[in-house]
Amino acid sequence: MVVVVEEGLNPTEKRGAYSLALLFALRMAGLFMLMPVLVIYGQQLNGFSPLWVGFAIGAYGLTQAMFQIPMGWLSDRVGRKPVIFLGLAIFALGSVVAALADSIYGVALGRALQGMGAIASTVMALAADLSRETQRAKVMAFIGVSIGLSFAGSLVLGPVLSALLGLSGLFWLIAALAIVAMLVVHFIVPNAEVKAPRGEVNANSEQMLKLLKHPQLVRLDWGVFTLHLVLTGLFVIMPLRLLDAGLAAEQHWQVYLPAVLVSFVLMVPLLIIAAKRNQQRGYFIFAISLLLLANVLLLVEHGSIWLLGIILTLFFVGFNYLEASLPALISNLAPPGNKGAALGVFSTSQFLGAFVGGSSAGALYMAGGMVAVCWFTISLLLIWILVSLGMRAQSGIKSYSLAISSADKPASLLAKLQVLPGVVEAVMIASDHTVYLKVKTKEFELARALDLVRAA
Structure with missing residues (x-):
């Protein structure tokens, strides 16, 4: 097959x-x-x-x-x-x-x-x-x-x-x-x-432990943890700031809606430019910097609804860019045959971030008010920027999974696939009757790989 x-x-x-x-x-x-x-x-x-x-x-x-x-x-x-x-x-x-x-x-x-x-x-x-x-x-x-x-x-x-x-x-x-x-x-x-x-879809504990040692994937796991921590932390304090600014709860949508719409308009060009210029890391760090700027502005904001709207817009531009980029980067960097495990670690990090963000923001707000919450998130965002300096995102990389019948000499088939032009990595999972390939799209010809699989 x-x-x-x-x-x-x-x-x-x-x-x-x-x-x-x-x-x-x-x-x-x-x-x-x-x-x-x-x-x-x-x-x-x-x-x-x-x-x-x-x-x-x-x-x-x-x-x-x-x-x-x-x-x-x-x-x-x-x-x-x-x-x-x-x-x-x-x-x-x-x-x-x-x-x-x-x-x-x-x-x-x-x-x-x-x-x-x-x-x-x-x-x-x-x-x-x-x-x-x-x-x-x-x-x-x-x-x-x-x-x-x-x-x-x-x-x-x-x-x-x-x-x-x-x-x-x-x-x-x-x-x-x-x-x-x-x-x-x-x-x-x-x-x-x-x-x-x-x-492609499953995670197990052995694979997860192995992926926790992968330096590039760990950077992304830390990133999604921080991203959702900062998001939930924001919504512990932002609704209260809007109330303090004199905006009734039922009118908060008047700030959220323009901020979200403008953020989508600004975020899409960033994604396109980053891909065209092959500068994903630079724009990635720029997006984190927008989150950082939003939290810094919260420290100096003094009851202006307009400024709160600008803060939310900056935050959502950065958040939406990162939320769109992170899963793609995980899929791109995951070792062949381990995408499910990589996404399992990633999802676990994301939801843990949401929990830590909400609970820690509540505790910090009680202890030191909004200022304590902002300094906490600012510290984590600065760490994220430092961590992201070591990112090595691969561009022009794609993964394939080829279903095979029981080959007489699987090692021989794998060896032939590994030397095809453009193949970065090849892994065979015999129990799945599947070969996973990670390839450079400009150099790889899928037809040649399929011919080898048919011959086997």
Whole structure:
């Protein structure tokens, strides 16, 4: 069996891309809508304190980090869709628990339950199952765009809907969105007949430990940890700053919406220019510097809504650029056959960052106010810039996974593939009947590799 290269998405891949993007958008909206409002409306709950509201904001990140890999492992045993249904049901249950809570402790418990419905790794695995390797990046891009749009829309809808429904009503709405997502899975998402190779989607502890020693990947793992720590930290203090500036909670969308829209307009050219000039590291550090500048300006801001809008715009330009760049860099740098493990470490780092950001920002706000939170995030961003100076991003690199039948001499086939022009690295996983190739796109000819596989 050999990979057949076709241009464009086939009908199954299109349906899978659109439906999984919708699924992700519904799921992430349930998390993002809470970020700009929880610190405001949480003040009405028994036991409110900045420490506990910070924990409630970040609690889902802790349980997400704990359950991503186990849920992905379970999906290999019982199937992708049953695990996605289970995860959405747990997420809905957590939303109901939070909706019924009259204390910040109950809301924190509900948020932790929401995180236990950790389906991101399983949805990504299903996306890989539903797509050919040559088209997989396009499917993943659809999902990435849906997350970005969900984030932008949620920042606007969260304050508006909270004013209409209250915090409890918002949690009930989120539970309803989880049920809608379950209907999408049942009626719209295609069933996968073939699974992608395990190295493309799976992570195991042995591989993860090995990847933790990879200097380039560790830089990116630290980066996504810091990025989501700073994001959750921002939403512990920014809603309060907008209130202090005289903007009512239901009007916060008037600042969030322009900031997000302008940030997307500015971020896209940065991505294009960085790719064309092959200066990804420089623009990457520039984006981190925008986050740093936003936090420094928060230290000197004195109640101006316009300045808060500028701060948010700078922050979201940097955040959106980095959020789009990091997964691509991970896929680019991951050793052949270990992409799943690399993304597993990456996702765990991301959700841990969300948890540490929320909980530490709450504790620091109680101890030293907004200034303490800002200096904490500024320190971490400076460390990230120093860490990123050692980045060695590879440009013009692409990965292929070629399905093979049982070759008589697998070592001989691997040796022939390794010496093809443009091949950077080749790995054969006999149990998967798969050869992974990392290649230089300008030098590599896929047809020659396919001829060798056919001959074997």
